[in-house]
Amino acid sequence: MITGELKSKVDRLWTTFWNNGISNPLSVIEQISYLLFIKRLDDLELAKESKAQQLGRPMEQPVFSADSQPCRWSQFKHLDDAEAMLRTVRDQAFPFIKTLGGEVADSPYARHMQDAVFLIGSPALLASVVAQIDQIPMEDRDTKGDLYEYMLSKLSTAGTNGQFRTPRHIIKMMVELLAPGPHDIICDPACGTGGFLVAAAEYLRGLKDSQGNQVLNAAGNRAHFNQGMFHGFDFDATMLRIGSMNLMLHGIEQPKIEARDSLSEDHAGVEEAFTVVLANPPFKGSVEKSTIAKDLAKVIKTTKTELLFMALFLRLLKKGGRAAVIVPDGVLFGSSKAHKELRRMLIEEHKLDGVISMPSGVFKPYAGVSTAILAFTKIGVSQDGTDTVWFYDMAADGFSLDDKRQPVEENDIPDLLKRWKARDPKQDTDRTGKAFWVPKAEITANAYDLSINRYKEIEYEEVEYDPPKVILQKLRALEGEIRQDLDELERMLG
Template sequence: MITGEMKSKVDRLWTTFWNNGISNPLSVIEQISYLLFIKRLDDLELTKERKAQRLNRPVSDPIFSIEQQCCRWSSFKNLTDSEEMLHVVRDKAFPFIKNLGQDTLESAYARHMKDAVFLIASPALLASVVGQIEQIPMEDRDTKGDLYEYMLSKLTTAGTNGQFRTPRHIIKMMVELMAPGPREIICDPACGTAGFLVAAAEYLRDLKDGDGNLILNAPGNRDHFNSKMFHGFDFDATMLRIGSMNMMLHGIEDPKIEARDSLSEDHAGVTESFTLVLANPPFKGSVEKSTIAKDLTKIISTTKTELLFVALLLRLLKIGGRAAVIVPDGVLFGSSTAHKKIREVLVENHKLDGVISMPSGVFKPYAGVSTAVLIFTKTGVGGTDSVWFYDMDADGLSLDDKRQPVAENDIPDLLMRWKNRNIEQDSDRTKKAFFVPKAEIAANGYDLSINRYKETEYAEVTYKPPKVILQKLRDLESEIRADLDELERLLG
């Protein structure tokens, strides 16, 4: 968890950009990302050099050539002449990271960096920013992720057009629910900064087999992890750059981050390609009907993005592929024909595995919208017998705009119950988790809201007989009269 001191350092860094005329939040994050990326490359090189020194052998696959040593963070951070530092970073180090991977024509990073611009023009600003970044500890991957998420939380544009940033602990929860394997092909069709893909990568890095060996060390798994596993789509060029850098900073050598408007007819060619989809698609309302991919409108006739994205996920998945997607509560109980249709498709044509109702404050301070997680498997031939529901009341953070850590947290219980779910054991609808038969869901118009099925347990309250209560009231009245009489006597 990021500390208050570290938040203050990021705040000061942010203020430094604003005071020097770079006020667009996305631009600030981009510029900081470039510098963090340069620093990360140098950290990786230093690790290689220390290993080579211990083994008394040359550095294998060095990142920087002899001529590029000046581009290293550990080199230019110590320059006392800020003019010279600006020259090195702007004219050498930035072009170096911009052209990184150009020898690989399919490199997503190279494509998205093509239009990148280094906006820091002031030597004093650069020197100040480099000095401040140097003071922020980022050796730990989790800390680095927390810092990045904190920076993203400062986006004033967050929440517009339905683009809510998914909290990292919710992303991690969804990844753990889906428990990806080493040969998955994972996609996020609205990837933004690639949070879901990064979390899946971190999960797989720590995954071990029955003998305690890291899964990624098995033959072929590491190559699949680095070049074939991760796919992300977005239409925002800035997000594509940030997402690509985020993935590479987390050690994914060749993530497939692509510029795609996932719902449009122009990108309708991607079908049955992935074994796992993790997503928090935008809930911005509606899109122009003429631009929607025809194969999506065959599944469901609507212009609402939250419904179209569920149809999109079905198109993207291979048969047997799984998905976990965040949807606004309206998808669960909306009464329109389109709302009912998409729920019917999930329940009747595929296998709806679970519905997790989340508290409404999860996306604060961006919005107080109530959301849920739908978990389903694409079958094309049905398979839903019963649907598992979970009622999450707390996520470990306060449900106000401050989102401070609190003791109440249902996520560990949710993960445990999901892993051990059993239709016979999870039959009590007064509990947090329970199953509902498909027939009952169908009879209720495929309503998936948990309140439709959850039973409230009322505790019996025993009261004293009315005559006893009446006598108590009379006794109290007598005491009050006596006190008033005494007060009147004292007043003379």
């Protein structure tokens, strides 16, 4: 998390765009992303040049040719003429990053940049922004990532079409629930800005073996991490650019962020490709029946996006693959045939590991919708299916549940993660507590209802009242006191 001076610098940068007529948060983030990408290319080139100089060897695979040297951040940032800087960035550097040759051109970010537009038309604005970005320390990966997360938090357009930016601490919690390993292939089929993929990457960077060594340093793990581990789908071109940039700023060299409408027949070819799925798909509305992928329509007959995405997750997972996904509460208890069939499928044909009920304020200020996390495993031939399901009643997430979402002491997440890692059907049998197990047979008997209130037992405290005659005596005494006060008030008034 960025604080203090660095936060103030980002706020000033944001205000500079706002005061110069670029006020759409997505547009601001896009324009900053382009400049950060230009700067990042130059930083990488400077590092390669320094290494080559130290080794006394020619530099391998330079990004900038002799003709493209003016496109480098370290070159144009020193231009005193603001109009010359604008011409250089707009007419040379920006087209350069859209038409890069070699390996960079094959990167998802370069592909998504093909339709990008450079909106900064004021020389003074560009000179100010370049100077401000140059003063922000970007060498540290964590700083770059936190800076980008802070900018993304300013997205005021979130919450449209059922799309809510998932709070970072909820994303981190879900990643820890699944605990991905160095050989996993991770996908978010509604990736937006790439928050789940970034959190998974940060989790893996902190993973150590029994000897205390970083797991990613083992043979082959780093290459898989940079090239084949992270996959995301989205159909919004702006989100594709921002998501790719977000992952690259977090040190993932080649994230596979694809332009794909995950539910449509046009993109129905991906199946059994991933070992981990993390997602918070759009909840709201329905899709046109004729556009739904036929294999999804065969699995579940519905046009509701939240149910179709659940069928999609099962299609995308390899056998034995695991998922942790956010769903609206309606998925847990909806009475339609499609709702019941989806829950039946999760329990009878796969392994539903857990249902975590979250407080309704988690997505404020965007929405007060009640949600839950479903954790499940796609069953392989030799694996057991659902026997019992673990439920957790999360009442607090460390932040107030109003629109302000200020930090508070109440936080169930540490307890949740501790109990999840140590869960045992022989433990957590008390249904009045936060965590408890429910046998499959009981869930089946309740039409596969997965709402926690169906199974949680509420303890009512016995309250003892005085006998009626005693209460009447107290009321008469109180009435007498009131009459005396009224008489005294009347005497005072004369």
